[in-house]
Amino acid sequence: MAEATIRDVARRAQVSIASVSRVLNGASNVSEPTRCRIEDAVRELGYVPHAGARSLSMARTNALGVVLPDLHGEFFSEIVRGMDREASARGYLLLLSPLHGESERPAVALRAMRGRVDGLLLMAPQIEADALALALPSGLPSVLMNTRADMGNASIHLDNEAGARAVADHFLALGRRHVVHIAGPDGNIDAQERAAAFARALAVHGVETRLLPGDFSESSGVAAVERLLAEGARFDAIFAANDNMAIGALGALRRAGIAVPDTVALAGFDDIPLARHLGLTTVRVRIAELGQRAVSLLLDLLEGGDAPPGRIDHAPELVVRATSDPAGAEG
Amino acid sequence: MAEATIRDVARRAQVSIASVSRVLNGASNVSEPTRCRIEDAVRELGYVPHAGARSLSMARTNALGVVLPDLHGEFFSEIVRGMDREASARGYLLLLSPLHGESERPAVALRAMRGRVDGLLLMAPQIEADALALALPSGLPSVLMNTRADMGNASIHLDNEAGARAVADHFLALGRRHVVHIAGPDGNIDAQERAAAFARALAVHGVETRLLPGDFSESSGVAAVERLLAEGARFDAIFAANDNMAIGALGALRRAGIAVPDTVALAGFDDIPLARHLGLTTVRVRIAELGQRAVSLLLDLLEGGDAPPGRIDHAPELVVRATSDPAGAEG
C-alpha cells in the first residue's frame, strides 16, 4: 500500500486539500468540527506529510548541508555533535557530505546540495580560495570554516595564531631553545597558520624552529621523531600541529627512552579526549562549540537575513599537562 | 538574482523544458546541435538542478536517514564514517537526526524523514519493540541496528553474547574467580545482552558475577570501582560493558594503587582508539564496518528489492592487551 497523501486525507474527511493543509499547519481559520474530521482522517490513515513536497512549495527545507573534509575521529564527531545540538534545537536537520579522500573536488558535493538544504556549512582547509569561489553555489547562504576564501561570506575561523603563540611562549618559559615543529599537510590552511605563527613567535626571541613534515596522522608523528633520532639532532621541545601527531611522537620518544617532559617537552593541538588521558599538553579548541557557533551563525543569517556577521574568530586555549609540565606527574 | 530554473535554460536555448531535462539526464534521443545549445545555456546560467524538485517527481531522494542515539564520541564518528563510506560510494547522502537526550521520542524524528529519504537506518538500543513498531514509518525501507524489535525488518546486530563470552573465558583462563561486571544503562539492549551472556558464561564454570550499575559514562566506571573499594569487596577481574567505563575504572584502580592486571584484570567493550593507547583489553567491534554493512544492507534492499535479508550478525573479536595480560607491559 502506497503512503497516504494529503488528497487521501481530504477525500476521507470530505473536505478540500486546502483545509487539510490548514489543519496540519495549525492555521486558525478552520471550524472545530472540520478540524476534528480531518484529524481523525489523518490518524486513521496514518498520514505523515511528505517533507520533500512541502519543501518544494515552501522553498524551505529545514535542513543544513554539512561538507567536511576527512577528519580524524574525535574531531569529526565533536564538530558534528556541536552542529547538531544547535541545528536540532532550532528545528533543522543535518545533511552530511564528507569530501572523503580530500582530493575529490568539492564541486560535485556542493552542487548536489541545491534544493536539498537551506544553507551550507563548509569546512575546507585544503581548498584554494578561487576553487572555492567557483564551487560555492551562489544562491545558498553559507558559512565557511577555516578556509582561505574571504569573499564576503560569513565565516568562522579558529585562531591558530593565538594557539601556536601560546605554545611557543610556554616552551620559552620552560627554557627550551631547541625547538621542533611537526607540521600538518601541505595545503592545509590551519597547518600553515600554526607553523608560521609558531616559528614567528619563537623567532622574536631569537629561537629558531626546526620544521618537519607531517600529515596529521599519528604515524607521521612517529616518523618525524624517528627521523630526528636517526639524525642525532639535538632538541628539547616538540610542537605537533595536531594531537594525533603529538601522540605518535610521544610513543616514539618513549620507545627511544627519552624522558618527557624532562628531556623533551611535547605539545599538540586540538585537545581531543585522548590528549587528556595521555597527559598531553595541547591547545584546546572546543570543537563542539566551534560547530555549534557555525550553525548558529548560519541560522542567524538565514532567519534574520539582515546583518551578515562577517568573520568570527574562535579562540583556543593552552592546556598544560604532563608532557610539558615538569611539576606534574606524567600520565 | 534568483537561481536559474530549468525553464530559464529552456528559454535561453530556445527549446522546451523536456529537451533540457533529457540532456541533463543523458537521454540519447537529442540531436547534437540541440544538445550543444542546451549545454551552453546551462553553462552560461550556471544552472544547477534542484534536487528537491527532482526527488519529488522521481519519488527518489538519493538520501538515507540516519537516526542514532546519543553516542559517545568515537563510536559515533566511526559508525557515521562507515555509513558514509558505503553510502557515498553508491551515490547517496546521509541525513542525520540524532535522538539526543535519549529520552526524546523517536517518533518525531522518524516522521520528519518521510519524503526526505529513501531509506532509514535506525539504531535504538533503548527503545521497546512496540514503541518502535509504532514509530516506524510503514512506507520506508529500514534497517534496524541493535534493537529489540524483530518485526520482519531487516536488521543488523552486534553479537554481544559472543563478545561477552570471550571475555568471560579469558578471565577464567587467567584463573580469576571473583569477577565484577559494570553494566550499561538499564534499558539498553546491548548492555543487557552483555551482562546476561557474561554472567551465564561464568556461571557455567561455577563462578558468580558481582553486578554493578553503570551508564556507559567514564565517571560511572570510576564510581563503580570506588564503591567496590569502599565496601572492601574482594575482586580480581572487572568487565565493563563498554570501554568508556573501563577507562574510568582503570583510572580509579590506579589511583587506589591497585596493580592492573596483576591484582585485578580489566576489560571493556568496543575497542575505541583510546583503548589501544591505554592498553585496555577489550572486545573489538569494528564500528565503521558495522555502519558500512548496515548501509550496504539497506541499499541492497532498496535497489534489489527482491530478497530481503533478515537478520545479520556482526561478530566482535577479543583483543587482549596490557590490562589483562600478565606478560604484556602495561601501557
Add this chain to the structure above:
DNA sequence: ACGGTCGTTGAAACCGGTTACATGACTGAG
C-alpha cells in the same frame, strides 16, 4: 506520389504539498 518508420521535439500531466483568491453563508449595523 504515397504510406510507413524513425528520430526529434514540445505540450501537458504529474509528484505532494502551500497559498492567493474566489465563493458563499452568516452576522450585525443602519
Add this chain to the structure above:
DNA sequence: CTCAGTCATGTAACCGGTTTCAACGACCGT
C-alpha cells in the same frame, strides 16, 4: 430589509523538475 464584513471553505496556480504521448518532418521503399 439591505449591505458590508466576517468566517469557513474550495478552486486553482504554483514550486521545479520528469515523463508520457502525440505531432511533426525527414527519409525510406515501392
